[in-house]
Structures are given as structure tokens and as C-alpha cells.
Amino acid sequence: MEHTSAVPQAVENSNAGSQFVQSLARGLDVIRAFDAEHPSMTLTDVAKLTGLSRATARRFLLTLADLGYVQTDGKHFELTSRVLQLGYSYLSSHTLPQLIDPVLQGLSARMRESSSASVLDGADVVYISRVHARSIMRVGISVGSRFPAYATSMGRVLLAHLPAADLEARLAGRELSALTPNTITDPAELRAELTRVRAQGYCLVDQELEIGLRSIAAPVFAPDGSVAAALNISMSTLPNGTGHDVDEAAALVLPELLAAAEQVRAALAARR
Incomplete structure (x- = not known):
């Protein structure tokens, strides 16, 4: 079944000013692509769901993996529990x-x-x-x-x-x-x-x-x-x-x- 794009495309925001960091927005789009319906995805899945090219999606996924937010078996990617720290920062404040x-x-x-x-x-x-x-x-x-x-x-x-x-x-x-x-x-x-x-x-x-x-x-x-x-x-x-x-x-x-x-x-x- 082909994924349909459900992730907000922050990078397409025409109101973004000169201080807007496009790469950060794209990285967050990749994280938000994972949900209850898509807990484990291939590179192609992530690219389709986010609207990114395969090459761009791959770079973000591998970067997130290096940082410990994503894990992979070589084909499928999943979020790790470290992503929860992003929410904990909000709660701790x-x-x-x-x-x-x-x-x-x-x-x-x-x-x-x-x-x-x-x-x-x-x-x-x-x-x-x-x-x-x-x-x-x-x-x-x-x-x-x-x-x-x-x-x-x-x-x-x-x-x-x-x-x-x-x-x-x-x-x-x-x-x-x-x-x-x-x-x-x-x-x-x-x-x-x-x-x-x-x-x-x-x-x-x-x-x-x-x-x-x-x-x-x-x-x-x-x-x-x-x-x-x-x-x-x-x-x-x-x-x-x-x-x-x-x-x-x-x-x-x-x-x-x-x-x-x-x-x-x-x-x-x-x-x-």
C-alpha cells in the first residue's frame, strides 16, 4: 500500500523568513513521518511520505541514526526511545x-x-x-x-x-x-x-x-x-x-x- 503524504511540509512555508533553517525543518519532517501507522519504514517510504528526494531522505535518516534518534537494520528505519527526550525538554520546563x-x-x-x-x-x-x-x-x-x-x-x-x-x-x-x-x-x-x-x-x-x-x-x-x-x-x-x-x-x-x-x-x- 502506497503511503500518502501526511507530514506538514514546513520547508514549503512561503512565510518563512531569512532566519528559517530549511534543513532543520526537513529533519523534523522526517521524525514526524513515523507514527502509529508507520512505525517502521524503508527509505522509499520516508521519501514519499515527506516529499523529499531519496538522497535527501537518506542523509537525514543516517544523520538521525548517528545521533541515536533512529535505528535501522539496513532496510527499515525506526525511531528510538531517545526521541522522547525532545518531549521531556518541554515537560521539564x-x-x-x-x-x-x-x-x-x-x-x-x-x-x-x-x-x-x-x-x-x-x-x-x-x-x-x-x-x-x-x-x-x-x-x-x-x-x-x-x-x-x-x-x-x-x-x-x-x-x-x-x-x-x-x-x-x-x-x-x-x-x-x-x-x-x-x-x-x-x-x-x-x-x-x-x-x-x-x-x-x-x-x-x-x-x-x-x-x-x-x-x-x-x-x-x-x-x-x-x-x-x-x-x-x-x-x-x-x-x-x-x-x-x-x-x-x-x-x-x-x-x-x-x-x-x-x-x-x-x-x-x-x-x-
Whole structure:
């Protein structure tokens, strides 16, 4: 089956100025020619797909092979994993919120609920990303908002993964106020809950921060195994909310939430 050209021909751009490096553009065209439909190609295949002559395509392929971006058995050419470094350079230039934001956008769109990310600051959680789907809390939430970690799903996820000494230091002298009738205020009960959260890999908090608010959070692991942040989805328990009970909410939300956390973990790993 003959390949049809699907690679953008940057070298044909009539708007290219005097600083335009045609050879670089052609080399990128060769790299982009490889995809899921064309993972392995002959010289002729690459030439047809890029619109380059066989001689030019050959020079670029052999140069890419010398640089380690392409491998060949003498007839067929394939990209190597080194090409991923080109993408890693982009990822490494982005901060944690910039990596998380698009993941939360997708998560919130799929679940039709608000989603957030936070980190610990002392005994509080600080929001570093927020996608607002609808009004749930009477108090507005935005990037920079702070809440007591002990009463929030993200806070408990972050506390649960701290070293024991660090956890004790953050909770020492901290009053566990009853923000609602459901709030855990007993230190021993909170520590038992944190142990459970760490073991199960997520946390569900049902109306402990505010009546009518239920949230589920999961950790985002950094490459060194520590927890870099927490992600959550917030849902309303009020009559105009989802209408799901606690178990139904967990079953509905948790798979998507864990997948989102894994997506951010992979992006963080790619920055190394």
C-alpha cells in the first residue's frame, strides 16, 4: 500500500523568513513521518511520505541514526526511545501546576464536577490548581485558598504519606475543631484514619469541611516515591447534587481520579 503524504511540509512555508533553517525543518519532517501507522519504514517510504528526494531522505535518516534518534537494520528505519527526550525538554520546563492544569481540565470535563490540586503548607492545604464546574461551597475556592488539612480529603492524603516524625510535628498543638458535626476531632481517630488512607490509596471525606460537600482525593507520587501533591473531585450531597451515596460516589469517581493522578505522576517522571 502506497503511503500518502501526511507530514506538514514546513520547508514549503512561503512565510518563512531569512532566519528559517530549511534543513532543520526537513529533519523534523522526517521524525514526524513515523507514527502509529508507520512505525517502521524503508527509505522509499520516508521519501514519499515527506516529499523529499531519496538522497535527501537518506542523509537525514543516517544523520538521525548517528545521533541515536533512529535505528535501522539496513532496510527499515525506526525511531528510538531517545526521541522522547525532545518531549521531556518541554515537560521539564513546566512547573507542577502547569503539568496538573490540563489533567484537571480533562478530569472535570469527564466527571462534570469540580477538581483541584493542593500541597501541604504546615498543617494546611494550599490549592495550586482548580477547575470549577459548579458552585458547591459557600466559601469560594481558588488557587491560593487554604483549608485545615485534617478536615479535607487532599489534606489527609498528604498527611497520610508523611514520615511519622513530620506528621507529628505538623499536628502538634493543632486543635481539631469541629467544622461540621461530621468532622473528626479526636487525634487518635484521625491518626487511625490516616493509616487507612495510606493503605487504601485514596481518601473520601463526607461533609467534614462543610455540610453538603463530599470529596475524594488521591496522591500524586513524585519520581523519588514521595507525594508531590494531591488531586480531588468535589461533589454536592444536596438535593440538586449527584444524588449518589458515599459508596456509589467512590465507585463512580475513583477510577478516573486515580488515572488522573497516574497521568501527572508520569509527567513528573518524564521531567527527570
